[in-house]
Amino acid sequence: MGRIKQGLDYFPMSTSFMHDRIVRRVMKREGDAYNTDLDDVKRIIALAVECGLFDAGLFRQYGILTSADIQRQYLFITKRRSSSLIDPAYCLLEAEELASYHTSPNSKNSAEDADNKTVCDVTTTADTVTSTTDSATSEAEMSTLGTQNKEKQIKTNQNKINHLSDSPQGENGGGKILKSRKVMTQEDINNLQPPPDGMQRNFEGLLENLHSYKILPSEQYAIILKSNFGAIGHPVWKGFSSIRGSNGKIKLPGRYLLSVIN
Template sequence: MTKKGLTYYQADTDRFQDIRIKRLKKRYGCEGYAVFQYVQNEIYRVEGSFICFDEDQAFDCAEYWNISEELVIDIVDYCAEINLFDRNFWTSRRILTSQAIQQRYIEICRRAKKRIAVPDDITLIAEKAVEMPKPATITAQTAEIQQPQNSAEFRGNPQTSDGISDKEKKNKINPPSDSPQRGETQRRNVQNLLSGLNRKFDATCQHSQLDERGKTPIPPELDNGKGRNPDGLMYNLEKYHVPRHEAEEILMLTRYGEIGHPIWALFQEIDRSRGKITMPGRFLLSRLRPS
């Protein structure tokens, strides 16, 4: 019988910067983090992408860490409350899983050429069914078949004997980087977008992009005294090429980049997906819109 679970799983080095982990540690101390890691390990070990967390599972966890079963359940409840686990599956079916867990499980299975087994009724990955195309490997034997010699597509793009163009080799040796000019252009685009949004939401901002402190002004109806980072928010939206109409809605849903808002953890989730989240704007709105 093929084992469903995994013999290993990877961990993100920035997990201690995750605001959810910080909240868990602040509420329950080291015991909270220990329980979360124990449950996550059991998910990968047993089923791979989820676990039915019943009384036996709670007992095993409590015995391992020498704490009460009631405390284990309280910690798991809080983990679901702050979205370390999916809240709906936990409250309705006592199943523990999350989008991040399923993404990591699928990635490991692909690398290990292992069959992916995420039940359809609990999948949280919209991209699961879409296999990312693998880059074509061009060899001397296949170059003649894959690249027609007389095609206009390849004219003016000299190729070497291995079938790879000089331009491709140059880019491979010297990959494009984020130049200072590109960074300045990106910052200018962010400020232009912010300026337009401010004019839309607050007539008092029509003649200025920045306030006296050099920060982007906040519309009065959204200013409840909490710290915000609208420039950082819009910089990330520009970075992920989020369309303007989606950026406007995200700006409002996050109350102009409120500090501590889940949006910052979602940006980390996009980074960890390594390109699997192909439409970041829609992904962010699906997680931010009220259900």
């Protein structure tokens, strides 16, 4: 069998408790910084009883701290229980007032039915919300997948259009180098070779400088093409000199070099 609950999980207190006339009287006498010494506690309790915060008769006879207001609060909290648990010897309330807190069986059943109906309504609403949420989630996922597929297709088509040559460098009928839009990797950069046209270049030194400043492969490729693979006397070398002399103030060396040689 279920055990009848004897105590309370919580005891509500008025938010205006500190403004109560009796409480303020006790605080005026003792201050708001109460000590926990035994003598101080005894003195403060005696003062609270004297001021009427607790019932003086029950305190003197039984050493119990209670009052009519405390018992009313207790009965209000437990009014849906089948019986009150206040011992008649300690009860400070009249029989008529006690009866007003008792709930008849029919009223109790009606209250329970109302609670059950509320629970059912809440459950149904929760199921509806969950179903709606699942449906919205599915639609969102399908929309996201459709968007991703569309973006993937656009990217694929763009790569086909931009891919002008299979190699990083190609030549057209006029002998000019075509600028491929292929996404360059560091391996592609390392495999590049300057054209055998007899021009004086320092291609190895150019690659070494580009690597040392950790310039992106795409920027490296543009700098290599614009500098004619590191031609001697090209402005790109002055650009490297300026980067070294800046002592780290030039934060984007790749973009700086491109601005110099454009």
